[in-house]
Amino acid sequence: MTIRHDTGGKPPAHEADPTKSKHASPDGGVGQSEDVPAREPAQPTARIAREARLASRQLAKTTAEDRARGLARIAEAIRDARADIAAENQRDVAAAEERGLGAAMTDRLRLTPARIDEIAGAVDEVAELPDLVGRIEGEHTRPNGLRVARMRIPLGVVAMIYEARPNVTTDAAALGLKSANAVILRGGREAFSSNQALGRAITAGLASAGLPERAVQVMDTTDRAAMLDLLHQEDSIDLVIPRGGEGLIRFVAENARVPVLKHYKGVCHVYVDAEADLEAALAIAENAKVQRPSVCNAMETLLVHRSVAEAFVPRAAARLRERGVEIRGDETWQRLGGEAVTPAQEDDYPEEFLSLVLAARVVDSYDAAVDHIERYGSDHTESIITENAKTAERFLREVGSSTVMVNASTRFADGGQLGLGAEIGISTTRLHAYGPMGAEGLTTTKFVVRGQGQIRE
Amino acid sequence: MTIRHDTGGKPPAHEADPTKSKHASPDGGVGQSEDVPAREPAQPTARIAREARLASRQLAKTTAEDRARGLARIAEAIRDARADIAAENQRDVAAAEERGLGAAMTDRLRLTPARIDEIAGAVDEVAELPDLVGRIEGEHTRPNGLRVARMRIPLGVVAMIYEARPNVTTDAAALGLKSANAVILRGGREAFSSNQALGRAITAGLASAGLPERAVQVMDTTDRAAMLDLLHQEDSIDLVIPRGGEGLIRFVAENARVPVLKHYKGVCHVYVDAEADLEAALAIAENAKVQRPSVCNAMETLLVHRSVAEAFVPRAAARLRERGVEIRGDETWQRLGGEAVTPAQEDDYPEEFLSLVLAARVVDSYDAAVDHIERYGSDHTESIITENAKTAERFLREVGSSTVMVNASTRFADGGQLGLGAEIGISTTRLHAYGPMGAEGLTTTKFVVRGQGQIRE
Numbered sequence: 001m002t003i004r005h006d007t008g009g010k011p012p013a014h015e016a017d018p019t020k021s022k023h024a025s026p027d028g029g030v031g032q033s034e035d036v037p038a039r040e041p042a043q044p045t046a047r048i049a050r051e052a053r054l055a056s057r058q059l060a061k062t063t064a065e066d067r068a069r070g071l072a073r074i075a076e077a078i079r080d081a082r083a084d085i086a087a088e089n090q091r092d093v094a095a096a097e098e099r100g101l102g103a104a105m106t107d108r109l110r111l112t113p114a115r116i117d118e119i120a121g122a123v124d125e126v127a128e129l130p131d132l133v134g135r136i137e138g139e140h141t142r143p144n145g146l147r148v149a150r151m152r153i154p155l156g157v158v159a160m161i162y163e164a165r166p167n168v169t170t171d172a173a174a175l176g177l178k179s180a181n182a183v184i185l186r187g188g189r190e191a192f193s194s195n196q197a198l199g200r201a202i203t204a205g206l207a208s209a210g211l212p213e214r215a216v217q218v219m220d221t222t223d224r225a226a227m228l229d230l231l232h233q234e235d236s237i238d239l240v241i242p243r244g245g246e247g248l249i250r251f252v253a254e255n256a257r258v259p260v261l262k263h264y265k266g267v268c269h270v271y272v273d274a275e276a277d278l279e280a281a282l283a284i285a286e287n288a289k290v291q292r293p294s295v296c297n298a299m300e301t302l303l304v305h306r307s308v309a310e311a312f313v314p315r316a317a318a319r320l321r322e323r324g325v326e327i328r329g330d331e332t333w334q335r336l337g338g339e340a341v342t343p344a345q346e347d348d349y350p351e352e353f354l355s356l357v358l359a360a361r362v363v364d365s366y367d368a369a370v371d372h373i374e375r376y377g378s379d380h381t382e383s384i385i386t387e388n389a390k391t392a393e394r395f396l397r398e399v400g401s402s403t404v405m406v407n408a409s410t411r412f413a414d415g416g417q418l419g420l421g422a423e424i425g426i427s428t429t430r431l432h433a434y435g436p437m438g439a440e441g442l443t444t445t446k447f448v449v450r451g452q453g454q455i456r457e
Numbered sequence: 458m459t460i461r462h463d464t465g466g467k468p469p470a471h472e473a474d475p476t477k478s479k480h481a482s483p484d485g486g487v488g489q490s491e492d493v494p495a496r497e498p499a500q501p502t503a504r505i506a507r508e509a510r511l512a513s514r515q516l517a518k519t520t521a522e523d524r525a526r527g528l529a530r531i532a533e534a535i536r537d538a539r540a541d542i543a544a545e546n547q548r549d550v551a552a553a554e555e556r557g558l559g560a561a562m563t564d565r566l567r568l569t570p571a572r573i574d575e576i577a578g579a580v581d582e583v584a585e586l587p588d589l590v591g592r593i594e595g596e597h598t599r600p601n602g603l604r605v606a607r608m609r610i611p612l613g614v615v616a617m618i619y620e621a622r623p624n625v626t627t628d629a630a631a632l633g634l635k636s637a638n639a640v641i642l643r644g645g646r647e648a649f650s651s652n653q654a655l656g657r658a659i660t661a662g663l664a665s666a667g668l669p670e671r672a673v674q675v676m677d678t679t680d681r682a683a684m685l686d687l688l689h690q691e692d693s694i695d696l697v698i699p700r701g702g703e704g705l706i707r708f709v710a711e712n713a714r715v716p717v718l719k720h721y722k723g724v725c726h727v728y729v730d731a732e733a734d735l736e737a738a739l740a741i742a743e744n745a746k747v748q749r750p751s752v753c754n755a756m757e758t759l760l761v762h763r764s765v766a767e768a769f770v771p772r773a774a775a776r777l778r779e780r781g782v783e784i785r786g787d788e789t790w791q792r793l794g795g796e797a798v799t800p801a802q803e804d805d806y807p808e809e810f811l812s813l814v815l816a817a818r819v820v821d822s823y824d825a826a827v828d829h830i831e832r833y834g835s836d837h838t839e840s841i842i843t844e845n846a847k848t849a850e851r852f853l854r855e856v857g858s859s860t861v862m863v864n865a866s867t868r869f870a871d872g873g874q875l876g877l878g879a880e881i882g883i884s885t886t887r888l889h890a891y892g893p894m895g896a897e898g899l900t901t902t903k904f905v906v907r908g909q910g911q912i913r914e
């Protein structure tokens with residue numbers, strides 16, 4: 001019995017029936033169509049997880065140099081496999097076009113030779129990040145002479161469940177290896193063939209560096225039952241990170257026995273304060289909304305202090321309308337924004353539009369803005385536009401979201417932009433990691449204690 | 458309808474029927490016996506959790522000085538209430554004696570005036586710890602001029618579920634307030650009256666400092682259904698920390714929708730290496746086993762390298778026997794340890810004895826010792842005794858437990874002993890915190906970003 005590839009013209013795998021057996025009979029269910037790449041026999045999920053655990057124990061004994069060499073070899077192997085990756089990617093793109101996935105989605109899927117080189121380059125960049133594993137922190141000596149410190153160590157085995165973009169496969173593999181974690185990657189159906197090709201290159205790179213090949217495993221199925229199995233391997237997997245639509249993330253959070261780091265959505269706010277530089281506010285509002293509206297750190301709601309509404313709203317409405325934004329505003333926005341503004345409903349405020357739609361509201365005070373954010377926000381990212389340093393510091397201190405900003409576009413809430421080197425995910429709950437998470441988020445610390453025979457009185 | 462006090466002569470509350478309704482009818486179930494302290498009407502758990510959330514928002518706006526004043530007032534209030542606390546504690550002690558709880562357990566419960574002063578002193582000590590909330594970490598400037606840093610912030614609302622010792626009530630309240638978290642405390646039935654009295658003093662201290670009284674709530678029930686309710690308040694509670702027997706902890710872990718930080722048990726190892734100082738090894742083994750055998754950081758298994766077995770085992774067996782320890786050893790221990798040693802069974806190795814019983818084994822190599830620990834250990838605490846610095850460093854690096862030591866007693870694996878100031882719990886899973894956890898474990902960080910109008914290209 002093997003796990004079957006889910007490649008037919010069906011709805012995305014994460015919307016398939018979760019009760020569907022992963023052990024499809026040879027003639028049942030999804031056909032093994034000829035565009036499925038050749039590969040060794042698929043393995044049951046529990047075995048994948050156990051092999052990851054074994055690989056993680058081997059990785060824990062590697063040096064920073066071993067891992068850097070592994071990353072360099074993986075980048076090389078990706079470049080060497082350019083033709084294979086491009087060909088497999090072409091299958092995914094063709095299937096996407098056939099299914100009418102939409103130009104934007106299809107474009108995110110596409111791997112040109114230049115993009116493949118970028119992907120390899122990103123792996124090289126991860127190799128150049130500072131190595132965290134084994135780092136000693138907070139060393140101090142106790143009155144009894146014990147030397148106490150913390151040593152940074154990997155989490156162990158990290159599983160990643162994601163959709164669409166194939167570069168997530170190599171980014172997650174690279175960050176995992178950098179931090180000495182074994183990773184299990186379960187990508188989406190849209191990028192299935194691309195992910196398999198990238199997985200082969202990663203395995204080749206690991207092998208050529210003398211590292212355990214099972215340190216990175218790209219699952220060769222998008223079957224939902226296999227994903228459920230994965231979420232139940234709490235003895236072998238330390239963390240699962242889902243990335244994708246809210247439906248996928250809720251499914252993972254509700255079904256996992258393994259700890260989950262996640263964010264459901266990004267309802268990000270820009271608040272234009274009474275003492276804002278309105279030119280800066282206009283530029284930031286436009287950038288936060290239109291530069292890439294489909295991502296979680298795009299602005300969804302624009303709040304404006306009443307004392308600058310007359311000066312700001314008409315200009316903002318005109319500028320955003322020019323960029324194709326549909327504004328759903330309160331009465332003041334409707335009055336001052338003209339025909340660009342339609343009436344906002346209560347349920348527009350907690351909404352993550354992920355498109356050129358914007359909720360807009362005028363507030364009577366700084367406190368009203370913070371209250372709005374507390375009530376409707378998702379703890380992702382909020383930015384205040386103000387020239388008053390005291391108000392700015394108050395906002396940074398009082399707003400509890402995972403990223404808070406002054407005079408900057410919400411679009412900077414990203415691991416790369418904030419200096420983490422790369423991003424493995426974003427967390428909007430406060431345990432373990434909060435906000436964008438890079439290699440450090442894949443580590444923890446243990447206590448190391450050096451004594452000279454001390455006993456406790 | 459109110460939550461009822463569970464005070465009758467029944468089995469401990471955490472062993473009661475979890476399906477039992479918390480809304481006992483006035484004449485049904487447990488009687489409202491006259492030794493239940495007077496108190497305002499009890500509240501449903503969901504309301505307690507919501508009030509904690511509101512209090513946590515108020516706490517987030519307090520200063521370090523506000524919180525230090527709160528701690529000082531709580532310590533004062535505890536001293537002022539010495540007579541009340543002692544009297545209520547006397548009820549618990551009397552009930553414990555009546556139920557035949559055992560001298561050791563009853564002693565852990567007892568609050569003499571001196572112990573009450575110690576409890577108040579511990580609150581004062583927490584006030585003197587460095588304040589973490591609002592601390593800026595890792596500030597740096599990006600090439601585009603954005604100033605990026607992390608600010609340390611409270612988790613929000615932390616619930617603690619624990620048994621027996623009433624000092625946990627004040628320690629948890631103090632660490633919670635120090636880190637600006639609201640806390641909900643659900644202690645065990647044995648210390649019920651003591652905890653209620655301490656809770657009244659804490660509330661009085663908060664009120665006199667002008668802090669939200671609901672910042673610390675001591676639940677006035679030990680009903681298991683109310684505990685289940687608490688574990689389901691994932692919208693209002695950010696973390697639950699269970700402390701007590703493995704049964705209680707498993708119940709919490711299996712039923713909680715709120716994230717849980719925990720350790721099930723401490724199967725701690727001491728490994729006497731081929732190059733150990735045997736005098737130090739003898740002293741450490743004795744201390745780790747007998748100084749306080751009932752706690753999680755006591756040694757449960759003693760591993761000895763074969764090359765020092767002849768020299769070490771007879772002396773260790775004699776010395777431990779003298780201190781009343783029952784040794785369950787492998788063949789070599791039986792041969793060299795004489796009649797002090799009985800045969801070990803396979804299931805002695807993963808066992809947490811919590812008493813004067815010790816599993817013992819001779820291993821052929823350093824690697825065999827590490828393999829044994831990996832196989833049977835609980836990721837709590839392990840100590841190697843060796844004079845070889847290279848072997849020591851290898852052990853510290855390679856053993857993945859949350860506390861690893863060289864030439865020291867496992868009994869030092871404790872937040873206070875390791876310099877955390879105080880301890881709220883110990884985690885043996887790697888997410889968020891690993892090992893002893895103090896005030897820092899009750900915090901996280903958010904990203905704070907200061908711009909001058911930056912937008913993303």
